[in-house]
Amino acid sequence: MRVLVTLLLSCWLGACSTLGVLSPLQDGRAAMLAGDPQGSEAAFAQAMVSISSDDDRALISASDSARTGAALVTNDTLRRYAVAPYERLFMHSYQALNYLALQKPEAAAVELRRADAWQRTQALAYAEKIAEAEGIAPSDTQALSALDDAAARVRSSTQHAGALYLSGLFYEAQDALNDAFIDYRAAWQAQPRNAQLASDTARLAQRLRFDDPTPRATPVAKPLSLSQDARAGDIVVYWERGEIPDKVAFQLPLINSTAYTLVSIPYYPRQGAPAQRLSLQLDGQSPAAELLVDTHALAARTLKEQLPGILLRASVRAVAKQQLQRELNEQSPGLGLLGTVYSLLSERPDLRQWSNLPAQVYVLRQRVAAGEHRLSINGEQPLSVPVRAGKITLVHVVSAPRVSYSRIYPL
Template sequence: MVEVRRANRVQERARQAREKDLQSAEQQLKQQGLSPNLGSVLSRYPDAGNKLKAVQNGYLLYLSGLLYEASNDLNGAYIDYTRALAVAPDNEAVIEAAIRVAKRSSRNQDLDKLKKQYGDRAGPKQGQGRVIVLEEQGVVSAMQAWNLTLPIYDSRGNTALYTVALPYYVPNVSPKLSPLVLDNKSMKSDELVDVNLMAQQQLSENMPSILLRQALRVYAKDQIRKSSTGDEDNVGNLLFNVWNTLTEQPDTRSWQTLPERVNAASSIVKAGEHTLTVDGQDYTFEVRDRQTALVWISRQGGNATIWHKQLGRL
């Protein structure tokens, strides 16, 4: 649980660090008397769309809710389940979890609202249990690099065009994976998080400070060139532009150790042994009477890694 709280704090600190870095870069440009025209470049980095989904990790919220619930911290569980529900309002596993904990913690007003919106969800009866599947798919797209022209104005009203190297994400089309199969029946899973979307949003949020830093770099290099060759040296100008284009390299480090997408599924089954089939691979696990088994899957290409954990009675 300490790690879950720490992850939430990391997200907030990252947001504050972005704002601080942007303010610092703006101040440095102001001290240099420079005013770059960011609009032409930033227009190539639009917001990722669904704002909440692009900045909040539904996977982290749902998983932390499960951990809180398994440790019988119903208040913590309900808070994170409802936050996950705001991010993934159509995810059946999240809906079922929010209703379940609202019942267990006697949140009657909230329960009435949830039932009105989603209907009721029944838990396992005697002789039954619950299966929750978390399915990680693929890896986050790698960033690529491109060179763009950035106009920069100085305090005397002069304009110069500089080439800056910036990272970007190529639009990615994920391969269609075969559905999960539980006991020879297809198991529907719903999206918890699109990490590609979050990565694109983070890049768009970071781009103003990245761009300002790049502007400072190329301007500083140009000032060094002018001091050594003179302002009117056309050959020097040409060589600088060639050298700058060749030496400017963007930071393309990205989130490639993370899955590109995570889905969740939940099902009530008979107590006993069950078999989950993923990409032709069978995995057998036990579901205990009126208890919950969590199955975790990582799918990359045609390979799948699977394990499970008993969560007890939820």
């Protein structure tokens, strides 16, 4: 009877867990790529309501208790989905772009400030989380070694150089140079190998008469200022490439005083070289775009930081299932067999994520003469990009399987 009740509760909560915040996040991204900024804005607004509700939840509700209790005898897919930091920051960035597409620059500014404020508050608590994750998470298997390697490519799971750079661009276009400098510098600190971020940071430091914050060893392009040439403007290409890899299941042995148990945990497998070499051409030239956001690395670091909690729940779940099997076996061998089958079938990892995000984001910034310019991605039909003197033109481009998208934002 206990197994039957748990199975029914698992089915009901499992159906509920497919709804909530992930569905509107996926829908918002899909609508954006379909050229529907209004539909995308509505979907992301719905996701934000759900996230805000979770953030403001001071007490655990009865439904949360039910989810947690069921998860301890089933699996983590019954837990309320917690939006990862990088997912939240992509959401704010996309919503800001939606507002720009809908001719609502004030709303875009508010959205970018939300992302900035949230990143700052998260940075304060980040060190403690890292210490805990590094101390508990195992690293003696090939699968988790791949996770470690991917996670090591970024310094923090809460710092999103793409969101920071878009915010900096917006502030610079509004001539709020001090705010732009702060965001460019933070983006460069999150992605220190990106020479474009170093160049923009140094350029604004020069205009604001700050000391140059970039180390001399960093390759920095010659600082440019929009005011230096009244006949020129800047093209900035925000280029999203590929799709974030799926999480996969990994069987990890857990040994306690009474039993040897295999539990399923999620991880990201090692990624090979991309099958398609992507290219960008601007006015017939092939300038190099630089890595701005490594979404795979951010996701891997987030998962690595979650491992202590995942392993703790897996250990408790293994003990609970063993106890359940013993109780059923004492009542009847047939019930004991049913308990064993249930334990095997119910043990699966939580593989949920925002699955239509890009694998990487690259950035290219070029000073060009005012007028029309031709931008081509992967040899496709060139895009005509108008550039105004003394202004910034942002071009959002997406190159992914079965997806080709572009939109121009005069800032």
